[in-house]
Amino acid sequence: MNGHSELPVRDLRRLYQYTLWTTVSGGPLTLFIAGAYLAGASDWGQWIGVTVAAMVIVTTLATIMLARYVAGETRQPQPRLFWTGTAVLLFGLAFSAWDSTIFAAWAAPAGLLASCPVLWRRPGTRNRFATAVTVAAALIAAVLGGIGMAAPMLVFLTLLMFPCIIFGVVFQWWNYNVALELEQSRGLAAELAVAEERLRFAAELHDVQGGHLQVIVLKAQLARRFINDRPDAAAAELEAMEELGRSALRDMRALVGGYRRVSLADEVDSAARILQSAGIEAEVNAETHGLDPERERLLGLLVREGTTNLLRHSAASTASLQVEADGTTATVEITNDGASEVGELGNGLAMLAERFAAFGGTVAHGREGDRFTLTGTLPGVPSLTRETADGLKGTA
Numbered sequence: 001m002n003g004h005s006e007l008p009v010r011d012l013r014r015l016y017q018y019t020l021w022t023t024v025s026g027g028p029l030t031l032f033i034a035g036a037y038l039a040g041a042s043d044w045g046q047w048i049g050v051t052v053a054a055m056v057i058v059t060t061l062a063t064i065m066l067a068r069y070v071a072g073e074t075r076q077p078q079p080r081l082f083w084t085g086t087a088v089l090l091f092g093l094a095f096s097a098w099d100s101t102i103f104a105a106w107a108a109p110a111g112l113l114a115s116c117p118v119l120w121r122r123p124g125t126r127n128r129f130a131t132a133v134t135v136a137a138a139l140i141a142a143v144l145g146g147i148g149m150a151a152p153m154l155v156f157l158t159l160l161m162f163p164c165i166i167f168g169v170v171f172q173w174w175n176y177n178v179a180l181e182l183e184q185s186r187g188l189a190a191e192l193a194v195a196e197e198r199l200r201f202a203a204e205l206h207d208v209q210g211g212h213l214q215v216i217v218l219k220a221q222l223a224r225r226f227i228n229d230r231p232d233a234a235a236a237e238l239e240a241m242e243e244l245g246r247s248a249l250r251d252m253r254a255l256v257g258g259y260r261r262v263s264l265a266d267e268v269d270s271a272a273r274i275l276q277s278a279g280i281e282a283e284v285n286a287e288t289h290g291l292d293p294e295r296e297r298l299l300g301l302l303v304r305e306g307t308t309n310l311l312r313h314s315a316a317s318t319a320s321l322q323v324e325a326d327g328t329t330a331t332v333e334i335t336n337d338g339a340s341e342v343g344e345l346g347n348g349l350a351m352l353a354e355r356f357a358a359f360g361g362t363v364a365h366g367r368e369g370d371r372f373t374l375t376g377t378l379p380g381v382p383s384l385t386r387e388t389a390d391g392l393k394g395t396a
Contacts, residue, residue, distance in 0.1 A: 012183050013315070019176040023070050023169065027063030030108045030165070031056065037105035037157070045100030054092030055109045061085035062112040066169060069119055077120045085113050097149045104153035110137065111158075111165035118166050119173060126170050134162040204255060212248035216241050264291065264323065267300040271307040271321055280316050280336075286323035291330055295378050298355060299323065299332050302363065302376040305348045306334040309374075332376045352376070 034055050038044075045051075062085055065078050089110060096102045114137065118130045141158040144150035219241045226234035268286045275282035291299070303321065310316060316338030324331045353363035361378035 012179055015176055015179050019172050020067065020070050022172060023066050024063060026066070026112060026165070026169065027059050030059050030062075030112045033161070034059075034105040034108040037108075037153075038103055041103050041105070041151070043100050045096070047095070047099045051092055051096050051099070051103070054088050054095065055106070057088045058085050058092065058109040058113055061088070062109070062116055065116045066112075066119065069116075070173065077117070082113075082116055085116075089113060097144075102144055102150035102154060104151045104157045107137075107141075107154060107157035107161040108165070111162040112169075114162060115166040115169040119170060123174075127167075130163065130166045130170065133166065134159070137162050209248055209252065212244055212251070216244050216248075219244065264296040264300040264303065267303040268321065268323060271303050274307060274311070275319055275321075280310075281318045283318075283320045286321065287325050291325055295330055295359070298352070298359065298361075298378060299330060299376060302332050302352055302356075302374075303334070305352060306332070306374045309349070310334065310336050310338075328379070330378045332374075334374045336372055337370050338372075349374075 038048075038052070038055075061081050065081050065085075068074050068078065089106075093102050093106060096106070114133050115130075118126050118133060121129050138155055138158045141150060141155045145152055145155055219237045223234045223237035223241070226237065265286070268284060272282055272284045303323075307321075310319060316336035319334070319336040322331075322333040349363060349365070356363050356376055356378060359378055361376065363374075363376045365372065365374045367373075
């Protein structure tokens with residue numbers, strides 16, 4: 001996944017933004033550290049401005065490369081920028097040695113530049129490569145210090161700054177990728193659950209109808225054999241086929257009816273699990289007892305539709321699901337803190353609003369700040385005729 005437009009939940013987007021901005025802010029922080037050590041140097045030389053400019057250029061180029069990588073603009077090495085930064089680094093070191101000495105402050109910009117090729121490495125090899133880069137840089141600093149070209153503190157700062165900067169950059173990116181892979185695994189788990197449910201239904205359908213259809217085929221073959229010589233036997237087989245067909249139809253209706261049956265308690269539990277798996281902190285308080293089947297069915301459908309819409313159309317980090325039934329009214333209220341612009345009810349909610357209205361109830365929604373609230377209310381006694389209720393059952 002490149003970029004953050006595909007990230008599914010608010011917390012993951014926040015982690016991405018934190019990772020990006022922390023990486024970008026590493027540039028100014030590096031310059032601050034370099035400036036602090038440079039300010040403590042005893043001999044700046046005559047052309048300290050050239051040294052400072054070289055440090056700024058190296059840090060800027062390294063920050064650009066890291067930001068492009070984290071932002072998803074490119075996941076490939078950026079040789080032009082890297083070798084330009086390396087050339088400026090070598091020039092700055094040589095100029096500092098000529099003008100005065102190689103300041104210990106150079107450890108910070110050099111460490112940030114070195115973090116780029118480490119991040120470009122294949123996962124699993126970064127730690128070893130970072131250690132090798134740190135050791136190599138420390139050895140070079142020791143040699144330069146031994147021949148009097150570098151400040152004595154350069155070796156210490158190299159051993160300190162290189163691993164801190166390099167591993168800091170790498171670990172931030174690793175942490176974000178772990179969170180991203182975890183979210184992707186949650187999505188795969190949800191898809192697997194759907195696939196398992198389909199397989200379960202297919203298995204039940206095979207068990208229910210496979211036997212019926214096999215017997216019907218055998219009866220049809222017998223009726224075809226008897227139709228000329230033994231018409232009475234053929235008629236008996238046809239009657240048996242008719243009865244088997246009716247039995248198969250009854251079993252199919254029972255199977256589908258059980259598959260589509262909506263339990264408010266099950267829908268509430270399912271909503272809580274789904275919200276949790278999506279990284280949304282959900283507060284659930286549900287009283288689902290004492291409701292007649294029709295009201296429980298409608299309230300369950302509202303919980304299902306409201307949860308689905310919450311996941312599709314909001315960027316929520318917290319949500320609340322409240323179900324109350326006091327004998328006179330039954331209410332479902334779903335709220336979240338990731339509201340988008342409030343428009344008309346969607347098709348699913350609009351159809352539920354009509355069905356609630358048939359029972360004398362209402363479905364309403366509204367937004368206050370970033371909080372979106374969906375409320376469904378039903379009276380204690382359904383205010384519709386038996387024929388209307390039967391019609392609603394048929395459209396469920």
